[in-house]
Amino acid sequence: MKLIVAIIQPDKFEEVHQSLIDNEIFRITVSRVTGHGQQEDPELYRGQEVRPNLLPKVRLEIGVNDAFVEPTIEAILRAARHGDGTVGDGKIFVLPLEEAIRIRTGERGGSAI
Amino acid sequence: MLAARTGPVAGRVEARAALPALGLLAVLAVTIVVALPASSPAPLPPQHAVDTGATAWMLASTALVLLMVPGLAMFYGGLVRTKNVLGTMMHSFAAMAIIGVLWVTVGFALAFGPNALGGWIGWDPGHVFLRNIDATVGSDGIPDLVFAMFQGKFAIIAPALIAGAFAERVRFRGYGVFIALWSLLVYAPLCHWVWASDGWLYRLGAIDFAGGTVVHISAGVSGLVAALYLGSRRGYPRTAMHPNNLVMTLMGVGLLWVGWFGFNAGSSLASGVKTAQALTATQAAAAAGALAWVCIEAVHHRKATSLGVASGILAGLVVITPAAGVVQPAGAIALGFVASGLCYGAILLKNRLGYDDTLDVFGVHGTAGIAGALLLAFFVRAGEMPDGRSALVQLAVQATGVGATIVYAAVATLVLLVAVNRTVGLRLGAAGEMAGLDHELHGEHAYGLLNLN
Numbered sequence A: 001m002k003l004i005v006a007i008i009q010p011d012k013f014e015e016v017h018q019s020l021i022d023n024e025i026f027r028i029t030v031s032r033v034t035g036h037g038q039q040e041d042p043e044l045y046r047g048q049e050v051r052p053n054l055l056p057k058v059r060l061e062i063g064v065n066d067a068f069v070e071p072t073i074e075a076i077l078r079a080a081r082h083g084d085g086t087v088g089d090g091k092i093f094v095l096p097l098e099e100a101i102r103i104r105t106g107e108r109g110g111s112a113i
Numbered sequence B: 001m002l003a004a005r006t007g008p009v010a011g012r013v014e015a016r017a018a019l020p021a022l023g024l025l026a027v028l029a030v031t032i033v034v035a036l037p038a039s040s041p042a043p044l045p046p047q048h049a050v051d052t053g054a055t056a057w058m059l060a061s062t063a064l065v066l067l068m069v070p071g072l073a074m075f076y077g078g079l080v081r082t083k084n085v086l087g088t089m090m091h092s093f094a095a096m097a098i099i100g101v102l103w104v105t106v107g108f109a110l111a112f113g114p115n116a117l118g119g120w121i122g123w124d125p126g127h128v129f130l131r132n133i134d135a136t137v138g139s140d141g142i143p144d145l146v147f148a149m150f151q152g153k154f155a156i157i158a159p160a161l162i163a164g165a166f167a168e169r170v171r172f173r174g175y176g177v178f179i180a181l182w183s184l185l186v187y188a189p190l191c192h193w194v195w196a197s198d199g200w201l202y203r204l205g206a207i208d209f210a211g212g213t214v215v216h217i218s219a220g221v222s223g224l225v226a227a228l229y230l231g232s233r234r235g236y237p238r239t240a241m242h243p244n245n246l247v248m249t250l251m252g253v254g255l256l257w258v259g260w261f262g263f264n265a266g267s268s269l270a271s272g273v274k275t276a277q278a279l280t281a282t283q284a285a286a287a288a289g290a291l292a293w294v295c296i297e298a299v300h301h302r303k304a305t306s307l308g309v310a311s312g313i314l315a316g317l318v319v320i321t322p323a324a325g326v327v328q329p330a331g332a333i334a335l336g337f338v339a340s341g342l343c344y345g346a347i348l349l350k351n352r353l354g355y356d357d358t359l360d361v362f363g364v365h366g367t368a369g370i371a372g373a374l375l376l377a378f379f380v381r382a383g384e385m386p387d388g389r390s391a392l393v394q395l396a397v398q399a400t401g402v403g404a405t406i407v408y409a410a411v412a413t414l415v416l417l418v419a420v421n422r423t424v425g426l427r428l429g430a431a432g433e434m435a436g437l438d439h440e441l442h443g444e445h446a447y448g449l450l451n452l453n
Helices: A010-022 A066-080 B008-038 B052-078 B084-114 B123-133 B144-166 B173-197 B200-204 B212-232 B244-266 B273-301 B308-318 B329-353 B360-378 B391-423 B431-437 B437-442
Strands: A003-008 A029-035 A043-045 A046-051 A055-064 A090-096
Touching: A003 A010, A003 A066, A010 A029, A010 A055, A010 B008, A010 B431, A046 B084, A046 B360, A055 A066, A055 B308, A066 A090, A090 B084, B052 B084, B052 B144, B052 B308, B084 B123, B084 B173, B084 B437, B123 B144, B144 B173, B144 B212, B144 B360, B173 B200, B173 B212, B173 B391, B173 B437, B200 B212, B212 B308, B212 B360, B212 B391, B244 B273, B244 B308, B273 B308, B273 B329, B308 B329, B329 B360, B360 B391, B431 B437
Parallel strands: none
Antiparallel strands: A003 A055, A003 A090, A029 A055, A043 A046
16 A cells, blocks of 8 residues: 655646546545745736745645556646646655555455555 | 747737737727817816715715625635636626726717617717716716716626626636627617617616616626536536635625615615615615525525525615616515525526526526516506506516517627637636636636635
């Protein structure tokens, strides 16, 4: 089991979400976060460029069984890029996942994901 | 200047964006040049004395009607998804900017000039830039400029209402061009027919006290046509699309209710008994609409929702708009009840038919507008029926006005939609729609770290 954490651009969230659903990955957790990598994202307020230090991002957390790791990564990669890939498109982290427990039934392991 | 852009694509996009703006500027420039030679005629002496009481109330009403536009922006803005809040609110504010200029330039001349083109529209070149009413006072003791500005606020809110029908999926540029053309080719003729002293519906004796046909039916029908022509939002109706901020929606509807006193009571063009009657009917109908909607929901869903209260208030306000000056409080309450029932049904029907009138412009404004314009015939105060007609004869006259408005608004709007969509582009592409109007079209976002939606 792996925990896939992806940090993506907010405007690509809906496309990524759709791409995941198309690949039968339905169970996700999403949050708004801020942070920055290399990217700077100037916004216009009354014509003046403002460059914030921390930029809004969307973080996806997806617990998957090993067979779903690559399809999930592929689905995110396909949808999260701007054009052929732009600075700021985000990152995907794959973490080992020790245990998964479904609260409702108490079942553990791969079937609880 | 264009050659200096970074790439050919950037240059092309820029040129495309600049075209409508340049066109508008050219029209403005030509108008100004044409108008200038006669722009400083000797000021006419006022023919009538100013009625300060009436004028003071009309000034207040004018401001109240303008307050409805930010109210509408908040009402609509709260109902869309987080990524589209600013784009949606911009639709209302853009109407203030675009129609605000257009009305002074030629809109008033087209709506309130004497009959032109066989009565299809009005035209008085002297009204261009409001030149020949600079110092005149009407027979009602109200300066003509106050009347023109009061009417101008109605011209602003009508196209802003339509925006709710195609919320979350249109280009800002195309929207701007569309409402400018709609104001000139749909609103101005309808306004002329109903309110100009030589308009054909006015002469027929059709009652439209404060704009049920001109504003609400025309916007409702145009919205329906636009929603059908532009198609649904991506994922509608399969995906649930939750309002991002109902608090803002409720504040918006509150502003609309307050502003509506200017809209309806101001339409008496006086400060007297008729004003009081219109104000009372407005209050009673809005309250009745809210009450009825909540009761229907309580029976249907076992819950009273805040959006239900907001919708009921709006249904009551719209239904009383054509009738405010001619019905008594009991009639106003009856109309408010009926309107909420009909609008509730219209929205259920919409959900069953599956078309995407996003914020129910037809469901509320169209439906309640039509109901008010027709049913008022049965509630007219004794002795106030035009030419002493019976209710049924008046109903036929009202139906003529309603029918003409529906047919004209539908056909003309469809022509404009096709024209704008094929040239400037109105429907937003799938990628832009997914990214949201705020990011895609305006380069801003509305909230900080709030809910993802």
